[in-house]
Amino acid sequence: MAARQETVARVASIDVDAYKYGFFTDIEAEKAPKGLNEDIVRFISAKKNEPQWLTDWRLGAYRRWLTMAEPNWAKVDYPPIDYQDLHYYAAPKSTPGPTSLADVDPELLRTYEKLGIPLREQEILAGVETRRVAVDAVFDSVSVATTFKAELARAGVIFCPISEAVREHPELVRKYLGSVVPVTDNFFATLNSAVFSDGSFVYVPPGVRCPMELSTYFRINERNTGQFERTLIIADAGSYVSYLEGCTAPRRDENQLHAAVVELVALDDAEIKYSTVQNWYPGDSAGKGGVFNFVTKRGDCRGRNSHISWTQVETGSAITWKYPSCILRGDGSQGEFYSIAVSNGRQQVDSGTKMLHLGKNTRSRIISKGIAAGRSQNTYRGLVSAHRKASGARNFTNCDSLLIGSQCGAHTVPYIESKNASAVFEHEATTSKISEDQLFYCMQRGLSEEEATALIVNGFVREVLQKLPMEFAVEAQKLIAISLEGSVG
Amino acid sequence: MLEIKNLHVSIGDRKILEGLSLSVKAGEVAAIMGPNGTGKSTLAYVLAGREGYEVTEGEALLDGENILGLEPHQRAARGLFLAFQYPVEIPGVATMTFLKAALNAQRRARGEGEAPTPDLMKRVRAAAKGLGVDSEILKRALNAGFSGGEKKRMEILQMALLAPRFAILDETDSGLDIDALRVVADGVNALRAKDRAFLVITHYQRLLNYIRPDTVHVMARGRIMRTGGPELALELEKNGYRDYVGEAA
């Protein structure tokens, strides 16, 4: 059919070089020398004035990491990473540490302005009240600014860089750090434990509904610098928090390594909503450059009737290796995973989730929408399991993949393991291309093929987009369109 | 024939029926009308013995015997039939196989011995023909992929075949077009007899144009609020349920 050929032709010419966040901020940075050894680990720890227990914790992780092998089970293919050819610490010189907004280097503020991230605390804009979002901005290895801290503090909510939390709230950090993702969990998480630089820390006290959305914005700027942020969110009994995460990087010819760890803990009746719009630099259309994104994200529904919900829109990175998961430990707890993964050019995505049902009457829901275009490979990989004691567990999984063009691949690899007769698991998956009938119908009504494709893709991902906070949903929708530029208007 | 006395039913902490009393005599067709969410279907399910409902008080006597402690199949064997609002799809079980199994189970429970298969198939085909049910459908899995109308006809076909003493029709008219409605109603009317009674649950008066009730009960807030003759249905059609739904309304 002519329409199809045209779509294929357009996809073939997709310009992934249209990545609009690819600029570099020229700002003087202080870096650790290249390479990784115990001295570097101590250097990072010292830079952050960490207590001895944390230095030891890092060193333990480093020694463990030396004994581990990089995992190779994912459907991703990349050249070997030289872990000695990276900087493990880089910080803008002008910002010695988190300070008030007034002290932040104007060049940095301009960077975030350009990225569309408001590092201001204005509440009224042109007379219209906007929804307020508190932002922690992490630039390479350090947090450069955190907004609305004072107001959050009044509600009892702690929102600060994790390096600050180590100093100010050591008891909380010590209690929860590594309690969801153990130091020994996997190659990349262990590496992160040894060298993590910065990231956000959130604690919401019992019964508190966090008064605004919290957000962290990650930016890799320096060349040959790995980013290893660490995020820890604790929602105490009966509390609620919604957290957003965004990320970008300059366009570079070489690959950049990102190996983050996110740990969430929800106690009795607490709820955490965690949303990600991941837009690291994907590399150019020939597959040169781009971020290697190896991320370990896990939520522990530790309390009864607790609830953790992951929503992700993955459009960036050359390699994505990421499985935000829920340990449904508390009876009646609930886990959700909503994902849109768009791949184009030479991108490779291997992403999904794990829902581990340990407690009674635990429920989980997985909705995954993969869109593969260009010469990309897009894999959903997931595990749903019910342990012996998880009576009454329920899961519903739906994984749909859409293929645009004949040179990409879409793959679905679900593992479903039940050891409990009363657990009910349902899984369904489909893979297809955009329906000719739908395209024709829209075009008969006057839409161009690009508009029609965009409309259908939007419909395809709608169920997940709706799970995002509104501001993010609009942004994400635009991002998906840009990622598929050439096939979508 | 059926005597419900002060029935209280809850699901979890929620009270659905709160002191419902109702009496239906042999040969009678009684209609229960009421707004949505008032517990009409709960009443049907509790009488048929579905799990998940807690009877906290009251009793339901069928021919003088309290049936609330019986298993669903024991109630069926005593002649209680529920035409489901949403007939359940059972893939892999051919409709004919199911009809045979149900009929014979009831016969066995009543000490009547199993019916010879050819006999039974003849009866099923005859009943199907009377209801305009394509006999091809009898080979298909029960209700699986049936249209709304086909499912409802199959309920009436089962009723005809099982010849219950007391039949409850739960919103049998929902989702039916006018032709199907007529077929279903004819099927019910053909079964009217002086030793058999019906409880017809419906939201709309429409069905009652085809199945003329002897009595009409208005149900709201988990109780019977008013009882009258067929004219009550017409009055409800005109005025709606606003007089019955809560003081504030």
Added chain:
Amino acid sequence: MSVQAIETQTPAEAALARSFAAMQDKGAAELRRAAWAAFSRKGLPNRRVEAWHYTDLRAALRVVAPLGDAPTQASPVLEKSRAVRLVVLDGFFRPDLSDLAALPDGVAAQSLRETLAGADADVLAALAPSGLGGDDAVVALNAALMQDGVVVRIAPGLHVARPLELAILTSGGPAHGACTRSLIVAGDGSKACVIERSKALAPSGAQENHALVFAVGSNCEIEHVARIAPQGDDAIRVYSLLLALAGNSDFKSFGLIEGGGLVRRQIFARFESEDSRVAFDGVSLLRARHHADITLFIDHASARCVSRERFRTILDGEATGVFQGKVVVRPGAQKTDGAMQSKALLLSEGAAMNSKPELEIFADDVVCGHGATCGRLDADQLFYLEARGLPRREAEGLLIEGFANEAIDNVSDEAAREEFSAALRAWLAARENNQ
């Protein structure tokens, strides 16, 4: 020729190496050597091998049973069969027990040993189709150690009216091994029904590794039904079905597994040309500590082909079920239509089910999907049946039957379908009696 050693060999692998040393001069030496090399690179499959994640053969196979190098003297009296029966007993084809005289014109049967002695290159190629199941260590082991089997050729255009039955029997007794490979070559335009019946005359802790290879020509209609009867609780059995299907053909296969020890049925199917259809169905009836594994690899290597898979696993006692199904759509295999479904019913607290339906798709103009469910009997369905007068146990039985029938109903051969339904009812009755 020295036998290549497996790195970090287990005692079982060492015993297998000795079996190979004894077998390597029994015809098709090249084929055997290559297969042994492939096996010895991998060793016995274990949890770390993705395709064997849920069935750890290395852990299960501690002591290897010896393979006989000649037919046994056993001469059992077999029940009459409605089909033309070819018997493989204790690893070897037994013409004396087979209905060779009843073979219709145009159907030829020969023992694998004789066939290998002839070393016809085409037959060897058909016997171990390149790339088909070649990644699997047990398929490779089968080719290295095959004792005997049957090679059946169906002439082009022939419609075989009476089913052919391949009876793979073991006489039982103390733990023993059997490793057979059979080949069915269906000429272009042929039509046939092949019944595979695996049975232990006296259930024991046998170790069996059977492969059945189908080389199906174009414009064929072939139905295969397999009944894998119970074995002793410490038996270990692997059945591999290899299918190379030419264009515009229909192939369907149904398998009933009635448990016993560890059973794995693995299917490797490849569309060699366009416009063909396959349907794979199966029912596993498991209780006690049975472990049954169904693993499929459906290779859409050609355009416009259709695949359908429907599997039902019913688990009682402390049984474990496994379903793995991978559908691969190769680049260029446009207009592929693939649908795979696995449903498991857990009837007891101790049962467990592992499912991994998988899609790997490299062509865009496709419609592929899979569904997998596991759980217990549906409460609404049970209530509906009870409300119609069926006592609880009877209602459960009817639902379990219906559940299995969704797969059994796809068998075209009526007698086979009835046999499977009867086996299912017998299983249910035995369950009833045990309660």
